[in-house]
Amino acid sequence: MAKDGEPRRVEQRGDGNARTGRARAPLSDRSPYRLPSMSALIAFESAVRHGSFSHAARELGTSQSAISRLIARLEDQLSARLFERSRIGVSPTDAGLRFHEAVLAALKALHDGAAEIAEHSGGDGTEVAISCQGELSQLFAMQRYEALRAALGDDVRIRILAHTNASAPAPPETAADVMLTWDAETAAPRHRVTIAKGAVGAFCSPGYAAANAQVLNEPAAGWSGLTLLDLAGPDEGGASWERWFEAVGRPAPDPRYEVVESHAQALEAAVAGRGLVLGWRHLIGRHVEAGTLVMQAGGFVETGRCFHALLTEAGRQRSLARACLAFFGGAARHRAGWAVP
Numbered sequence: 001m002a003k004d005g006e007p008r009r010v011e012q013r014g015d016g017n018a019r020t021g022r023a024r025a026p027l028s029d030r031s032p033y034r035l036p037s038m039s040a041l042i043a044f045e046s047a048v049r050h051g052s053f054s055h056a057a058r059e060l061g062t063s064q065s066a067i068s069r070l071i072a073r074l075e076d077q078l079s080a081r082l083f084e085r086s087r088i089g090v091s092p093t094d095a096g097l098r099f100h101e102a103v104l105a106a107l108k109a110l111h112d113g114a115a116e117i118a119e120h121s122g123g124d125g126t127e128v129a130i131s132c133q134g135e136l137s138q139l140f141a142m143q144r145y146e147a148l149r150a151a152l153g154d155d156v157r158i159r160i161l162a163h164t165n166a167s168a169p170a171p172p173e174t175a176a177d178v179m180l181t182w183d184a185e186t187a188a189p190r191h192r193v194t195i196a197k198g199a200v201g202a203f204c205s206p207g208y209a210a211a212n213a214q215v216l217n218e219p220a221a222g223w224s225g226l227t228l229l230d231l232a233g234p235d236e237g238g239a240s241w242e243r244w245f246e247a248v249g250r251p252a253p254d255p256r257y258e259v260v261e262s263h264a265q266a267l268e269a270a271v272a273g274r275g276l277v278l279g280w281r282h283l284i285g286r287h288v289e290a291g292t293l294v295m296q297a298g299g300f301v302e303t304g305r306c307f308h309a310l311l312t313e314a315g316r317q318r319s320l321a322r323a324c325l326a327f328f329g330g331a332a333r334h335r336a337g338w339a340v341p
Helices: 038-050 053-060 064-078 094-119 134-152 206-211 241-248 263-271 285-290 319-329
Strands: 009-012 018-021 083-086 089-092 127-133 157-163 178-182 192-204 227-231 256-260 277-280 301-311
Touching: 038 053, 038 064, 038 094, 053 064, 089 094, 127 134, 127 319, 134 157, 134 178, 134 263, 134 319, 178 319, 192 319, 227 263, 227 277, 241 301, 256 263, 263 277, 301 319
Parallel strands: 127 157, 127 178, 227 256
Antiparallel strands: 009 018, 083 089, 178 301, 192 277, 192 301
16 A cells, blocks of 8 residues: 555566556546547437437446446536436436537447448448349349449449339348339439339340231231230339330230230240230340340330439448449440430
8 A cells, every 4th residue: 555545556567577556547538539438428329319318228238227327427527417307208408419419420420430441341341232123133133243243343242132022112221232123213313323214115036026027017006916925913114015005006906915924024935936025125135135136116115214223221321332323323224225214
């Protein structure tokens, strides 16, 4: 015990000699920033957000008394009352509101900085997830997989999250960084790109075109003897032969319809020579390039809708997701000229 009654600590130096000195202050006290503890700041932010110490404790997995102690220590350190207490909860004082703004900004900066470092250091930071309706995963996303991988880097893992319910826009946002979807104009321009303006045209195989050349050389209003491949349910983008004929002329009498379950099946049936398919401009490019489908009279008819790539809330925080969005806004749009809006 030292003469002044204050405890002293024996410290072993690297050379084996011992020296005595006062116990060192915590790092936060020795730092030039003199910051409150991170635990106190997180507890404070949660308590302001919930208006309750008990709710903050529940969120953070601790006790109400622990939150109260952290807040009391924080108030003591700042020499300011941060909360008004009552039996129904707590509310921040003017000083508490001002401090809350500063704490939120600081926590966000730390979160963003940590996410940026993690993204470029491997692990979860080398993965990007893209959600889309099931058929689009096959007809659009996977067709551009290799080009996207080359754009993002070979070390990046690309996950395609396909959902099968056409009435649902996508899997939960938390599962994806980028969504491929129709009609996202309400999103902020910096968070979306237009891949294509919706437009459809009539296509068939070269063999079917040759076998029906006399009819196909006529305007679409004369196609009553042809077979049209149609979907059993509504098309996700809202296209239909009915609407297409309204724009280019309706055959009389009506043509024959062969019903299939999906757009992918309709394309396969058309390639096999079973009839004409109504092809989307942004999905038909690979068949045109390969020569398996050829366009017929009538041209593209625009539907008034747009196909977008959209950053989710999680994706907005990630540079890798933003790079993915830029890809869909550029290289992914241009395939044999068909996907250009």
